[in-house]
């Protein structure tokens with residue numbers, strides 16, 4: 001099964017992805033984690049994306065599509081992928097569909113974690129204080145949220161018309177959200 005965890009930054013996608021990895025042996029494909037690893041390693045790619053990420057802008061479709069493509073065989077062997085933070089644009093979603101189709105696969109379900117903006121701002125302030133991730137600062141987060149609203153939210157109708165979209169209340173405690181996701185996946 002291939003699943004997309006969908007939602008704005010700080011909606012809880014990473015947390016829920018890790019739980020699904022532990023519970024189901026699926027592979028988490030987080031483009032944000034891959035890009036942060038590239039920055040940490042000091043690679044040429046890392047140097048190229050560092051400033052963009054720090055500002056809160058999206059990196060190019062070409063870069064993230066290539067990162068995902070590289071990891072698809074591993075996800076297939078594991079029995080499925082959890083896409084976390086990808087796709088973020090319509091071009092990425094179309095490329096993902098094409099890559100999966102070429103390998104005889106597809107996206108089975110898109111789980112949207114719904115969290116209101118007040119709660120998101122509270123979570124991000126706490127995460128910034130706890131972890132100090134550079135792009136969690138208030139200015140960068142505002143840019144990230146705008147990128148989500150302008151470029152990523154338009155994917156919702158894309159998946160809804162395909163009948164793949166399931167909405168989950170992401171406002172509750174982690175375990176309550178997890179239980180709702182499990183319920184949604186039973187019907188996927």
Ligand code: AMP
Nearest residue numbers: 009031032053057058059064085086088
């Ligand atoms: P995330 O950890 O998913 O919030 O990603 C952190 C940052 O990495 C984002 O704010 C973007 O700058 C970049 N990024 C991650 N995934 C993507 C993507 N699918 N498309 C474009 N940029 C991305």
